[in-house]
Amino acid sequence: MDTKDYLNGKANDAYSYFGPVKKTKGYMFRICHPHAKKVEIIGDFNDWQPKKMRGYASGVFTVTIKEAKKGDRYQFLITDANDEVRKIVDPFAQEIIVEEKCSVVSDNSYKFKNKKLKTDKLNIYEVYMGSFLHNNPDDLIKYAKEQNFTHIKFMPVSEYINYKSMGFTSSGLFAYSKRYGSSLDFKKFIDKCHKENLGVLIDLDLAHFDCDPYYLKSLEEYFAYDYDDIKYSYYGDMNFDPTKDFTKSYLKSAVNFWLKEFNLDGIMLTNVENMIYWQGDEARGENDKWIDLLGDLIEEIHKNKALALASFNGIYKYDFDFDYCIDYSLRPIIRSMQDLPYKRDSYKKEINSLIGSDNSKKILGFNYIDSFLDEASLFMKINGSNDKYKQYKAMLTLLYSLNSKKLLFNGDEIGSDLTFSVYDNIDLDELSEDQVYLNDFYKDISKLYLKKEELNHVDSTTKLLDVEGYSLYAFIRSYKEKKLLVIMNFTDIDYEIKSPYDLVELINSSDLKYGGKGNINGKINQNETIFIEDFGACVFEIKK
Numbered sequence: 189m190d191t192k193d194y195l196n197g198k199a200n201d202a203y204s205y206f207g208p209v210k211k212t213k214g215y216m217f218r219i220c221h222p223h224a225k226k227v228e229i230i231g232d233f234n235d236w237q238p239k240k241m242r243g244y245a246s247g248v249f250t251v252t253i254k255e256a257k258k259g260d261r262y263q264f265l266i267t268d269a270n271d272e273v274r275k276i277v278d279p280f281a282q283e284i285i286v287e288e289k290c291s292v293v294s295d296n297s298y299k300f301k302n303k304k305l306k307t308d309k310l311n312i313y314e315v316y317m318g319s320f321l322h323n324n325p326d327d328l329i330k331y332a333k334e335q336n337f338t339h340i341k342f343m344p345v346s347e348y349i350n351y352k353s354m355g356f357t358s359s360g361l362f363a364y365s366k367r368y369g370s371s372l373d374f375k376k377f378i379d380k381c382h383k384e385n386l387g388v389l390i391d392l393d394l395a396h397f398d399c400d401p402y403y404l405k406s407l408e409e410y411f412a413y414d415y416d417d418i419k420y421s422y423y424g425d426m427n428f429d430p431t432k433d434f435t436k437s438y439l440k441s442a443v444n445f446w447l448k449e450f451n452l453d454g455i456m457l458t459n460v461e462n463m464i465y466w467q468g469d470e471a472r473g474e475n476d477k478w479i480d481l482l483g484d485l486i487e488e489i490h491k492n493k494a495l496a497l498a499s500f501n502g503i504y505k506y507d508f509d510f511d512y513c514i515d516y517s518l519r520p521i522i523r524s525m526q527d528l529p530y531k532r533d534s535y536k537k538e539i540n541s542l543i544g545s546d547n548s549k550k551i552l553g554f555n556y557i558d559s560f561l562d563e564a565s566l567f568m569k570i571n572g573s574n575d576k577y578k579q580y581k582a583m584l585t586l587l588y589s590l591n592s593k594k595l596l597f598n599g600d601e602i603g604s605d606l607t608f609s610v611y612d613n614i615d616l617d618e619l620s621e622d623q624v625y626l627n628d629f630y631k632d633i634s635k636l637y638l639k640k641e642e643l644n645h646v647d648s649t650t651k652l653l654d655v656e657g658y659s660l661y662a663f664i665r666s667y668k669e670k671k672l673l674v675i676m677n678f679t680d681i682d683y684e685i686k687s688p689y690d691l692v693e694l695i696n697s698s699d700l701k702y703g704g705k706g707n708i709n710g711k712i713n714q715n716e717t718i719f720i721e722d723f724g725a726c727v728f729e730i731k732k
Contacts, residue, residue: 191246194220197433200488202441203362203449207280208262208293214254215293217262219278220434222247223409224266229253230275231262231290238265261290266406276406277360279438282371284347284363289402294363296372300451302382304493305339309644310512310593311634312389313337314555316354317345317368319598319614325377329384331616335601335627336634339387341456343556345374349398354556354610355391356458357425359398361442371450378451387453389497390446394439394485395462395478396425410434422467430463430481439481440488447492454495454511457485461501470502486510497551504550512593514551517542522558524659525570525583529679529723532659543590543663544652553587553595559608567603575680577603577622578704578723581629581697582676585725588637589665589674591650601630625703632695632702636727641667657683660720664730671730680722687712691728698724 189205199205208215217229219241227249228238233256241249256262263275277284281291313332320328332340344355347363355365364371378388397404397411404411405426413419413429421427428435446452459468463482466472486509489496495511498504504515520542524535559565570576570583580603588594599606599614603626606612619627637643642665653662659678662685664671673691677683691712698704698721707721712728720726 191220191248194437195246195433197436199437200440200444202437203280203282203445207278207282207291207362208256210295211252211254214252215256216250216252217241217256217278218248218250219264219280220246220248221266221407221410223268224249225269225271226267228265228267229262230265231256231293232260233257233262256293258293258295260293261285261288262293263290274406275402277402279360279404279407280362281360282362282364283366284360285366286347286349286359289400294371296370296375298372298375298379300375300379300382302379304451304453305382305385305387307338307387308646309338309638310551310595311337311638312339312341312551312553312593312595313601314341314343314595314597316343316556316598316608316610317365318610319612321368322613325373326380329377329381329386332386333384334631336631336638337386337596338638339389339453340381341389341595342391344391344393344458346392349400349403351610356393357396357398357423358393359400359403361392361394361397361438362445375450382451388450389454389456389495390450390452391456391458391499392442392446393458394428394442395459395468396421396423396427399424399426407434411438418466421462422469427462427467430475430477436481436484440484443485443488444492447489447494452494454497455489456497456499456514457482458499459501460498460513464506468501482508499555510549512549512551514553514555514595517545517547517550518552518554518587521583521586522554522566522569524678525579528571529659532678536659536661539661540652543586543661544650547590547592548646550592551595552590552592554597554600555595556597556608559597559599559604563607565604565607566597566600567605568607575723577626578697579678580626581633581702582678582723582725584630584633585674585695585697585727586661586676588633589643589663589672589727591643591648591665594634594637602627622703625701629695629697629702633727636695640665640670640672642670642672655685657681673728673730674726675718675720675728676725677720677723682722683720685718685720687714687716687718689728690714690731691718692731694727694729696724696726698726 193199241251278291283292283294347360462468463478520538
């Protein structure tokens with residue numbers, strides 16, 4: 189790395205220069221702090237006795253410590269112009285002990301044996317790492333494949349202090365969280381995923397950082413806004429200032445670090461509304477400088493031949509160069525399922541608009557927020573008692589029939605009736621009979637999505653059909669000469685529809701093998717009757 193590039197906001201590999209860099213003997217330590225009067229280092233390697241670092245006109249301070257070795261703890265001592273001394277954690281540390289507020293010399297280099305996944309089909313399994321700590325990592329790989337997921341996306345894995353934040357407020361963007369194990373184990377896990385033809389994605393929340401004075405707040409003059417009304421987010425975190433060159437180099441380097449060092453298939457930039465709008469509030473207007481930097485971050489991801497993904501809290505209408513974005517497009521579905529069945533017809537206009545829209549650049553699905561808000565999982569939000577599993581299958585049919593990429597949060601594939609909590613592990617082995625039936629249906633509907641080009645091809649099309657009935661939806665998914673008919677009933681009334689086509693039924697949520705009543709259609713000739721029971725859903729292949 190060229191120091192001038194870092195100072196001018198043009199560096200994307202600062203992690204290879206700052207922090208501990210292995211030498212023939214020991215390690216060289218570097219930190220950039222142009223306004224510091226003096227910088228010293230303390231650690232296990234010098235009995236925690238201050239050793240002065242050599243300063244340069246660029247603001248870089250450096251020292252080589254031959255006694256330093258992997259696993260040594262250390263801190264920097266910063267003396268400012270007023271002779272006040274502060275202890276800080278290395279902003280480029282790749283390992284941090286949060287409880288001790290110290291950096292750790294880390295050298296978890298790994299040579300990957302398997303290449304990244306190449307596929308246009310995305311069925312993403314969103315995972316909170318803490319929910320699977322009691323599992324063998326190989327079990328998660330096997331499970332994801334059995335469930336027909338193409339990618340596992342982990343919620344933030346960089347180090348953080350507040351457990352309840354789930355990692356969305358980082359205290360060290362380059363450090364893999366020790367609460368999840370070692371970065372070396374995570375790299376080996378990613379390599380195994382690629383061997384099994386599974387992609388791996390992670391969330392990165394780059395809009396703000398933790399306010400603990402031992403971490404990036406100690407360098408706020410280089411990273412944060414100078415004005416208090418925009419320095420802090422609505423959640424009390426400190427906002428990165430995209431106009432500052434240190435911010436530009438730091439964040440671009442963070443993106444490259446995770447993609448290069450962990451061989452990831454992509455990064456999801458989370459809560460991008462906090463970048464696009466001032467304080468994440470659309471009413472305050474667009475933040476042009478953040479929009480510019482966001483474009484640079486997307487470019488860095490694409491340079492690594494990885495997917496640039498985004499999550500947006502609202503309805504995403506921008507035209508950034510993201511490959512795909514997940515937003516709140518499915519919220520009308522959730523709202524309708526929370527309502528009484530006889531009231532759901534009032535959502536028909538919104539849901540028909542969703543079905544008929546071009547969603548080919550979106551990831552549609554249900555993420556952790558849908559199992560976290562209102563202290564109710566996605567399954568718990570459905571109105572009803574004995575028929576909730578039937579309704580859930582119909583909702584899954586809609587999701588996997590839309591012209592989009594897919595995402596589900598861990599537990600939604602089994603209809604988990606537990607509110608998501610960072611303190612609980614998820615047990616995917618102890619399922620009720622209803623959950624087994626539901627999961628069997630999920631595996632078949634997701635398999636159908638991956639198999640049929642009419643459902644997964646980017647150039648597939650959707651044609652809405654005008655059918656009579658409350659909360660009854662029908663549409664045709666087409667690719668070239670191949671066509672599928674999808675029908676869903678979101679109310680508690682049975683329907684009979686005269687078929688305009690010769691049909692072969694591919695899947696029906698009422699099938700006995702899914703715990704249904706067995707009211708399936710099988711093969712139907714033109715002008716014969718299609719039967720859709722209450723809360724039923726089915727997909728047909730159109731023969732003529």
